[in-house]
Amino acid sequence: MASYKENRTAQIRLVSSHNEVYEPCDDSFALVDALLADRTNLLEHCPTMCMEIGCGSGYVITSLALILGRERGGVNYIATDINPNAVKVTRETLDAHGVDAELILTDIASGLENRLAGLVDVMVVNPPYVPTPEDEVGAEGIISSWAGGENGRRVIDRILPVADHLLSEKGWLYMVTLTANNPSEICLQMRKKGYASKIIIQRSTEEESLHIIKFWRDFDTTVDEVTDQSLIGFLGSLLAQIPLFSLWRGSNSNDNC
Amino acid sequence: MRLLTHNMLSSNIKGVEKGFPLRIEAEKVVEKPVEMNADFLRKMFEKVEWKAFVEASRSMGYAQLPEEVDSGMLESDEFLSRFHHALLELHLEEGALVCPETGRRFPVNKGIPNMLLHEDEV
Numbered sequence: 001m002a003s004y005k006e007n008r009t010a011q012i013r014l015v016s017s018h019n020e021v022y023e024p025c026d027d028s029f030a031l032v033d034a035l036l037a038d039r040t041n042l043l044e045h046c047p048t049m050c051m052e053i054g055c056g057s058g059y060v061i062t063s064l065a066l067i068l069g070r071e072r073g074g075v076n077y078i079a080t081d082i083n084p085n086a087v088k089v090t091r092e093t094l095d096a097h098g099v100d101a102e103l104i105l106t107d108i109a110s111g112l113e114n115r116l117a118g119l120v121d122v123m124v125v126n127p128p129y130v131p132t133p134e135d136e137v138g139a140e141g142i143i144s145s146w147a148g149g150e151n152g153r154r155v156i157d158r159i160l161p162v163a164d165h166l167l168s169e170k171g172w173l174y175m176v177t178l179t180a181n182n183p184s185e186i187c188l189q190m191r192k193k194g195y196a197s198k199i200i201i202q203r204s205t206e207e208e209s210l211h212i213i214k215f216w217r218d219f220d221t222t223v224d225e226v227t228d229q230s231l232i233g234f235l236g237s238l239l240a241q242i243p244l245f246s247l248w249r250g251s252n253s254n255d256n257c
Numbered sequence: 258m259r260l261l262t263h264n265m266l267s268s269n270i271k272g273v274e275k276g277f278p279l280r281i282e283a284e285k286v287v288e289k290p291v292e293m294n295a296d297f298l299r300k301m302f303e304k305v306e307w308k309a310f311v312e313a314s315r316s317m318g319y320a321q322l323p324e325e326v327d328s329g330m331l332e333s334d335e336f337l338s339r340f341h342h343a344l345l346e347l348h349l350e351e352g353a354l355v356c357p358e359t360g361r362r363f364p365v366n367k368g369i370p371n372m373l374l375h376e377d378e379v
Contacts, residue, residue: 074297106372111269
C-alpha cells in the first residue's frame with residue numbers, strides 16, 4: 001500500500017541523483033521490499049551496526065534507516081561506495097529524509113576489514129550483477145554500478161568473503177542476485193561457510209529473474225531452504241546461455257527503468 | 258565522519274602492518290547533537306579501542322575523556338555523556354586521516370573519508 005510504504009521507505013521524490021550514479025530501480029525496490037517484508041524480524045533482531053556496500057543513490061540505506069530507525073535509537077549505519085558521486089548523492093538523500101549514516105568512499109569495505117570484523121548485524125547489498133565483459137568491472141562512473149563480469153559474479157564473489165568477515169554471530173546479509181549469477185551456487189558456497197539462506201523475494205520478467213536472498217549463520221543447516229532447487233538450477237543454466245538484455249538496466253543509455 | 262567510524266578504520270595500503278589508528282589532521286570539525294542511547298554506548302564500549310579514541314578526540318579538540326577506563330564507569334552519567342559526545346557528536350568535516358606507517362594521507366571531504374587506493378598501493 002503506497003501510503004504505508006511512504007513513511008517506511010525512502011521517497012523517490014526525495015532521492016538525490018547524478019548522471020553517474022545508479023538511480024533506484026526494480027532491483028533497489030525489490031531489496032527494500034524484502035527488508036520491509038522482514039521488518040518485524042529486523043526489529044526483534046535489535047541490530048546495533050548496519051551496513052550497505054554500494055550505496056549508489058542512498059535509496060536502500062535511507063530506507064533501512066527509516067524501517068529501523070524511528071522505533072529505536074542506538075543503531076549505527078555505515079555505507080560505502082567506490083563512486084565519489086554516489087557517496088555525495090547518498091548524503092543528500094539521507095539528509096532529505098532526516099536520517100543519518102556514516103559514509104566512506106572505498107572499494108567494498110577496504111579500510112574497515114580489520115576493525116569492523118564480526119560487528120555488522122545487518123548488511124545489505126545490491127551489487128553490480130550484470131554479466132558484462134571483464135574490462136567493464138570497476139570502470140569509472142555509472143558502469144561500475146552494474147558491470148559484473150563473467151556471469152555477473154566478479155564483484156559478488158569479492159563481496160561475499162568480506163561480508164562473512166564483517167558479519168557478527170547473529171549477522172544477516174540481504175543481497176540482490178540475478179538468475180544468471182547462479183544464486184543456488186552462491187547459496188551452496190555460503191552454506192559451506194556456515195550460512196543458511198532463503199529467497200525472500202523473487203521478481204521475474206520474460207528474460208530474467210531477480211532474487212533477493214537473505215543469509216544468516218546457522219551451523220546446523222542441513223537442508224538448503226531455497227525452494228525447488230532443481231528447477232532453479234535448470235532455469236539458471238538455461239537463462240545463463242541467453243544474452244542478457246536487462247529490462248531495467250540500459251547499458252547504452254541512462255534510461256535505467 | 259564520527260570518531261566511532263575513525264575507530265573502525267585502518268590503513269588499507271598493501272603491506273602495511275600497523276595501520277591503526279590513523280592519525281587525524283583536523284581542518285574543520287562540526288558538532289551535531291544527537292540523542293544519547295546508553296545501551297548503544299555500552300555495546301560500543303566493548304569494541305572501541307580506547308587509547309586511539311582518546312587521542313583522536315584530542316585531535317578534534319575534545320580533551321574531556323579519561324585516559325584509562327573500566328566498565329564500571331558505564332554506571333556514571335557523566336562518563337556516558339562525555340563518551341557519547343566524543344563518539345557520536347563530533348564530526349570531522351574536512352581534514353585527513355594519515356597512515357601511521359607510511360604517512361599517506363586519506364583526505365576527508367564533507368565528512369566522507371576517501372579510502373580509495375592508487376594502483377600501486379593495492
